[in-house]
Amino acid sequence: MNSRIPEATVDEILRRCDLVEVMGRYVQLRRTGRKFVALCPFHQEKTPSLHVDPEKGLWHCFGCKVGGTVLTFVQMMEGLNFREVALKMAAEVGIHVEISREAAEEDSQRERAFNLLDRVAGYYHELLLRSPLGQPGREYLAERRVSRETAERFRLGWAPEGGRALARKLEQAGFSRQESLEAGVLVERSSGLRDLLRNRLVFPICDTQGRVLAFGGRALGDAQPKYLNSPESAFYSKRMHLYGIHLARGPISRGDQAVLVEGYFDVVSLHQAGIPRAVASLGTALTPEQANLLHRYTRTAVLAYDSDPAGQQATLKGAEILEEAGLRVLVATMPEGEDPDSLARKDSGALTEQIASAVGVVEFQMDCLQRSIDLSTPEGKEDFVREVLPSIGRIRDSARQDAYVRRLAYRTGISEQKLHWRLRRGGRKPEPARQGPRVLDVEERLLHLCATNPEWVAVVREIVSVEMVSRREMRPLFAALLGLGKRTEPVTLAEFLPHLQEEGMVSRLTEILAQEPLQSTLEDVRKLAVSIRDRALRERLEVLREEVLPALDAGRLDLEDPLCQEYFQLRRHFHGRVMQ
Numbered sequence: 001m002n003s004r005i006p007e008a009t010v011d012e013i014l015r016r017c018d019l020v021e022v023m024g025r026y027v028q029l030r031r032t033g034r035k036f037v038a039l040c041p042f043h044q045e046k047t048p049s050l051h052v053d054p055e056k057g058l059w060h061c062f063g064c065k066v067g068g069t070v071l072t073f074v075q076m077m078e079g080l081n082f083r084e085v086a087l088k089m090a091a092e093v094g095i096h097v098e099i100s101r102e103a104a105e106e107d108s109q110r111e112r113a114f115n116l117l118d119r120v121a122g123y124y125h126e127l128l129l130r131s132p133l134g135q136p137g138r139e140y141l142a143e144r145r146v147s148r149e150t151a152e153r154f155r156l157g158w159a160p161e162g163g164r165a166l167a168r169k170l171e172q173a174g175f176s177r178q179e180s181l182e183a184g185v186l187v188e189r190s191s192g193l194r195d196l197l198r199n200r201l202v203f204p205i206c207d208t209q210g211r212v213l214a215f216g217g218r219a220l221g222d223a224q225p226k227y228l229n230s231p232e233s234a235f236y237s238k239r240m241h242l243y244g245i246h247l248a249r250g251p252i253s254r255g256d257q258a259v260l261v262e263g264y265f266d267v268v269s270l271h272q273a274g275i276p277r278a279v280a281s282l283g284t285a286l287t288p289e290q291a292n293l294l295h296r297y298t299r300t301a302v303l304a305y306d307s308d309p310a311g312q313q314a315t316l317k318g319a320e321i322l323e324e325a326g327l328r329v330l331v332a333t334m335p336e337g338e339d340p341d342s343l344a345r346k347d348s349g350a351l352t353e354q355i356a357s358a359v360g361v362v363e364f365q366m367d368c369l370q371r372s373i374d375l376s377t378p379e380g381k382e383d384f385v386r387e388v389l390p391s392i393g394r395i396r397d398s399a400r401q402d403a404y405v406r407r408l409a410y411r412t413g414i415s416e417q418k419l420h421w422r423l424r425r426g427g428r429k430p431e432p433a434r435q436g437p438r439v440l441d442v443e444e445r446l447l448h449l450c451a452t453n454p455e456w457v458a459v460v461r462e463i464v465s466v467e468m469v470s471r472r473e474m475r476p477l478f479a480a481l482l483g484l485g486k487r488t489e490p491v492t493l494a495e496f497l498p499h500l501q502e503e504g505m506v507s508r509l510t511e512i513l514a515q516e517p518l519q520s521t522l523e524d525v526r527k528l529a530v531s532i533r534d535r536a537l538r539e540r541l542e543v544l545r546e547e548v549l550p551a552l553d554a555g556r557l558d559l560e561d562p563l564c565q566e567y568f569q570l571r572r573h574f575h576g577r578v579m580q
């Protein structure tokens with residue numbers, strides 16, 4: 001697997017990590033027999049379809065059809081790459097990892113870039129807290145009632161005027177021009193390198209681990225642009241990250257709720273006001289990637305955007321994206337003329353109250369519309385229904401959908417029945433029934449049974465060879481299985497991994513291995529093996545028939561030819577005697 005960490009080391013890590021203990025840090029596991037189940041953190045559900053099998057060292061969700069090892073799970077939860085996870089877990093269980101030279105080089109480049117960004121954050125932060133140069137920044141924060149403690153928690157900074165201070169600092173620290181440019185903190189001008197941020201309050205933007213990736217800079221007064229952000233880089237894509245996530249992810253997952261706000265200052269103010277679950281998208285509308293990131297930590301998101309028309313539009317758009325990602329969305333409305341930041345400063349109790357009493361999206365939309373649409377006319381009612389119905393259609397829970405239809409009927413005076421009819425005609429249906437494990441085909445069944453009871457492999461080996469397996473991608477798995485020595489303990493996912501040719505096979509394999517143990521005897525296994533063999537032989541017979549018979553007729557082949565011999569042997573196998 002593309003990790004450049006030696007396979008043997010990955011094996012060792014997987015063997016020493018306690019799958020149940022590690023997964024238990026993220027989800028609530030319930031024991032069922034020799035396995036565990038949990039609500040899947042990667043999709044929305046009410047009954048658990050995430051299965052964990054410690055004997056085979058794997059997990060699989062039958063709902064969203066993903067699965068893998070403990071490393072895959074931590075990788076998806078933490079948003080790290082495979083190598084980062086492997087190194088993290090290796091350190092936990094005390095394994096030393098040898099790293100190849102290219103990997104080490106790439107690592108050290110990455111390491112240096114993170115180091116550079118961290119120093120930049122430290123430098124700006126120092127200036128804001130202690131330097132005479134940072135005076136304007138300190139005054140501004142005081143004006144906005146941001147405490148020193150909060151400034152420290154967010155590592156806020158001050159970028160001084162002038163425009164060469166940082167460039168000089170980085171040069172002195174031994175970073176090359178190239179490195180500084182790639183990190184996006186300096187820009188190239190005809191006069192040489194200049195600092196990107198000048199005379200601005202600085203917000204470091206971090207990944208979930210708290211590593212600095214980029215910076216947002218806010219101008220004081222009326223300077224334009226009001227916000228200036230680092231450009232995208234090899235480490236930073238604004239679609240992928242959320243401001244404040246490194247501080248908020250713990251509180252979000254503990255409280256099972258995230259609060260989404262629009263700006264950096266909103267996040268800072270909410271945390272200071274005792275709502276540490278707040279995050280913001282980065283100078284763009286909310287993206288699906290950001291919604292997925294949130295969904296790793298929670299199932300509920302409260303949108304607390306500005307109360308102006310633009311904020312309302314952003315709320316509806318954001319709600320749609322969050323719902324698509326499987327989150328339940330609530331909307332907290334701000335009083336006329338306030339945003340979360342201003343309300344937090346004025347009356348943090350009122351803010352907490354607004355968030356606690358957040359309403360469903362459809363409720364919010366109906367409230368907004370009612371202010372602009374005249375519901376006393378038939379046209380007004382029709383407009384109202386046309387706007388609201390699609391939102392009701394997006395609700396996946398049918399009971400909640402019914403409740404909203406009832407409210408829409410109440411507000412417009414149009415009958416529930418009629419609304420239901422229009423809803424059905426409109427398309428989207430409520431959540432389909434939970435998907436259970438799919439029925440395995442013959443080859444998959446045999447793979448499952450032999451991996452669970454390896455003592456049967458010897459019998460299968462007598463009947464089936466790898467080439468008889470019909471689907472090419474399954475063959476390496478059978479090769480691994482048939483190559484097993486004498487043993488009784490189940491085959492683990494880790495043992496199969498080196499034989500997988502593509503990443504996408506992992507979830508296919510966990511789906512097969514994680515099935516409930518199939519009730520079977522050795523005789524059933526023998527029958528499965530025979531049916532695989534016979535299907536393969538029949539196909540071969542068909543191929544031979546088309547080749548051999550015409551060639552015999554035309555005298556191009558005689559009966560002693562190996563192809564002829566094979567053909568007649570196969571015919572005997574299926575028909576007992578030769579007929580010509």
Ligand SMILES: [Zn+2]
Pocket residue numbers: 040041042043050061062063064065
């Ligand atoms: Zn799932």
